Amino acid sequence: MQxxxxxxxxxxxxxxxxxxxxxxxSTKVKSNADFMVAGRRLGPLMxxxxxxxxxxxxxxxxxxxxNGMSGFGLSASWYIATMGLAFIILSFIAPKFRISEVxxxxxxxxxxxxxxxxxxxxxxxxxxxxGLTAGQIIASAVICSTMLGISYKTxxxxxxxxITLYSVMGGLWSVTMTDNVQVFLIVAxxxxxxxxxxxxxxxxxxxxxxxxxxxxxxxxxxGKSYGVMDIISLTVMYVxxxxxxQEAVSRFYAAKDATAAKxxxxxxxxxxxxxxxxxxxxxxxxxxxxxxxxxxxxxxASVGARxxxxxxxxxxxxxxxxGFLFAGIISATMSSADSDLLGAGSIFANDxxxxxxxxxxGSKEVMHVTQITMILVGIASMFIALYNxxxxxxxxxxxxxxxxxxxxxxxxxxxxxxxSSKAGTIASLISGTVMVVYxxxxxxxxxxxxxxxxxxxxxxxxxxxxxxxFSIVMPPKVRTTDLAVEEDI
Numbered sequence: 001m002q003x004x005x006x007x008x009x010x011x012x013x014x015x016x017x018x019x020x021x022x023x024x025x026s027t028k029v030k031s032n033a034d035f036m037v038a039g040r041r042l043g044p045l046m047x048x049x050x051x052x053x054x055x056x057x058x059x060x061x062x063x064x065x066x067n068g069m070s071g072f073g074l075s076a077s078w079y080i081a082t083m084g085l086a087f088i089i090l091s092f093i094a095p096k097f098r099i100s101e102v103x104x105x106x107x108x109x110x111x112x113x114x115x116x117x118x119x120x121x122x123x124x125x126x127x128x129x130x131g132l133t134a135g136q137i138i139a140s141a142v143i144c145s146t147m148l149g150i151s152y153k154t155x156x157x158x159x160x161x162x163i164t165l166y167s168v169m170g171g172l173w174s175v176t177m178t179d180n181v182q183v184f185l186i187v188a189x190x191x192x193x194x195x196x197x198x199x200x201x202x203x204x205x206x207x208x209x210x211x212x213x214x215x216x217x218x219x220x221x222x223g224k225s226y227g228v229m230d231i232i233s234l235t236v237m238y239v240x241x242x243x244x245x246q247e248a249v250s251r252f253y254a255a256k257d258a259t260a261a262k263x264x265x266x267x268x269x270x271x272x273x274x275x276x277x278x279x280x281x282x283x284x285x286x287x288x289x290x291x292x293x294x295x296x297x298x299x300x301a302s303v304g305a306r307x308x309x310x311x312x313x314x315x316x317x318x319x320x321x322x323g324f325l326f327a328g329i330i331s332a333t334m335s336s337a338d339s340d341l342l343g344a345g346s347i348f349a350n351d352x353x354x355x356x357x358x359x360x361x362g363s364k365e366v367m368h369v370t371q372i373t374m375i376l377v378g379i380a381s382m383f384i385a386l387y388n389x390x391x392x393x394x395x396x397x398x399x400x401x402x403x404x405x406x407x408x409x410x411x412x413x414x415x416x417x418x419x420s421s422k423a424g425t426i427a428s429l430i431s432g433t434v435m436v437v438y439x440x441x442x443x444x445x446x447x448x449x450x451x452x453x454x455x456x457x458x459x460x461x462x463x464x465x466x467x468x469x470f471s472i473v474m475p476p477k478v479r480t481t482d483l484a485v486e487e488d489i
Contacts (some may be wrong), residue, residue: 008148010323011330014185015158018166018334021177025170032367035171036103036346037254042176047264049180051251052271053335055083055242057139061186061279061332065309067224068283069290073215075225076283077276082231084272086238091265095258096415097249100483104343105244105411106351111483112414113422115355120429122351124403125246129344132247134381136337137163141385143333147310147326156385159334164378167338168371172254175338182331183271189328190278192321193313197285200316201292210288237456240404244411246343247336282309341381345374405459406432409467417471418479424471432463 029035042050060079067076102108105125110118140163141155148155166174201207208216220227226234242248255261286308289295295312310329313322349370354361361369406429414420439455 004319006319007323007326010320011144011148011327014327014331015162017181018162018178018331021181022166022169022174025166025174025177028173029171029367032363032370033103034173035367035370036342036350037250038172038176040098040254041256042251042254042260042264043256044260044263044267046176046180047251047255047260048267048271049183050176051087051248051264051268052275053179053183053186053332054248054251054339055238055336056080056183056186056272056275057136057333057336061190061329062143062306062309064276064279065283065286066306068280069287069308070283071224073211073225073284074218074277074280075220077218077280078226078231078234080272080276080279082234083238084269084276085231085235086242087265087269087272089235089239090242090252091262091269093243093412093415094252094255094261094265097252098255098258098261100253100415102483103250103253104347104350105246105249105407106347107486108411108414108483109407109425110351110355111486112420113410113425117410117422117425117429118351118355120426121403121407122347124407124429124433125244126344126347126352128403129246129340129347130377130380132340133337133344133377134384136333136340137381137385140330140333140337143307144330146307147329153386156382159337160378160382160385163334163337163341164375167341168374168378171367171370172250172342175342176251176254178331178338179335182328182335185324185328186332187271187275187278187328189325190275190282193282193309193317193325194278194285196316196321197282197289197312200294200312201285201288206292207285207288210291211284215284215287233457236460237404240408240456240460244404244407246347247339250339250343250346279309282312286312341374341377344377345370348373405436405456406430406463408432408460409464413467415481418481419471419475420467420481421471421474421476423474424467424469427470428463428467431466432459435459435462 031039033039064076064079067079068074100108102111106118106122109121137156137160140159141152144150144159145152145155166178170177198204198207201210217225219225251264252261255264286295289312295308310326313325317325349366353369354366358365410420410425410428414425436455436459439458
């Protein structure tokens with residue numbers, strides 16, 4: 001698949017626009033709080049856009065198209081819709097996130113349970129963010145190289161430089177502004193693609209006539225499809241990872257007040273609910289086109305089934321519209337990478353450098369350390385992506401599950417239960433981690449003869465039990481949900 005000049009020009013213009021936003025945002029950053037949490041001034045709509053963009057990736061969007069055409073049918077929409085369910089659940093906790101007045105998750109643990117817990121969670125949170133940054137750069141580069149016909153290594157370098165530059169220049173201000181542009185591009189680009197695809201298929205009636213019976217079922221379709229337990233598992237996983245993931249929860253910290261945090265989560269949920277059906281419908285149309293004989297597997301064999309939509313777009317859409325769609329798909333993955341990069345820099349500077357390396361560091365110094373860390377993580381992620389070191393990415397991505405399994409309950413319950421203790425927190429972190437490691441690395445996902453698709457769920461159960469038991473047996477010296485006071489930098 002080779003993009004024409006118009007498509008390439010539009011995508012390049014989009015990337016230059018992202019850099020301009022980074023520069024513009026840098027003029028608004030006066031302190032570390034501006035850089036890490038956008039000065040805590042995000043309103044509901046800005047919050048909604050950045051929350052949705054952070055969690056809707058280009059890879060997952062194209063993956064949902066692929067699932068829609070490969071047996072999941074309409075049920076493929078649950079992969080994104082469950083993100084919306086997670087945001088609805090989190091909307092009830094969002095005011096607590098905002099009221100805590102922290103900048104990072106490890107800062108909460110440190111101020112609630114002490115330095116030891118803060119340091120442990122810093123490491124647990126930092127490692128997966130490096131892996132996620134590398135993984136998103138790989139995904140962005142594969143998408144970019146596939147759709148624009150450039151070499152993979154060139155795409156890696158271009159994507160890495162652009163993401164790192166605009167993120168480093170403006171921090172959460174630039175990430176939020178670019179996220180809102182990016183979520184608009186991916187949603188609008190996909191919506192615009194639907195009428196062109198339908199026209200090529202001969203209308204919706206023709207699509208329905210050329211897909212298997214039951215394809216339009218939301219649950220338990222005729223082939224591979226999501227069932228109720230899958231939906232529950234996905235929702236639990238998203239709630240857990242969105243709650244403790246710095247790339248997501250930092251948006252709640254940045255809300256202008258508790259109401260903005262809650263309403264922003266509602267709007268983000270609505271975006272996810274609407275968007276969930278868009279790539280799914282495109283996948284179903286693609287399935288019909290294959291069954292009609294207008295496409296065959298060989299048409300995208302060279303790029304993979306995940307890139308069926310770009311192949312379709314090049315076939316049926318005008319170059320300008322196609323460029324708009326491609327920019328949206330690329331931007332969706334970039335919007336996840338920039339958040340991971342900022343999260344890694346924020347945690348190192350705020351919770352490791354400031355706490356253990358240079359306690360006297362002021363606001364500007366911590367901000368500069370955050371920027372330097374982001375550059376270093378960006379460079380490291382670029383080299384991992386260039387050599388596609390999957391073993392490193394796999395190790396780091398594995399820790400993505402670990403961070404949520406042990407830290408969720410000390411974090412959430414610590415906001416409500418005065419009996420939450422340091423002992424319970426450490427027990428939760430260790431037990432949740434051991435359970436996930438056992439399931440993923442040693443048991444092949446089998447627990448008491450049952451195959452576990454989501455190791456995070458039994459990890460959460462074990463962590464919850466240990467947290468409650470140890471908090472009761474070894475209670476805190478002072479029963480309170482208040483956080484220790486620290487200098488606000």
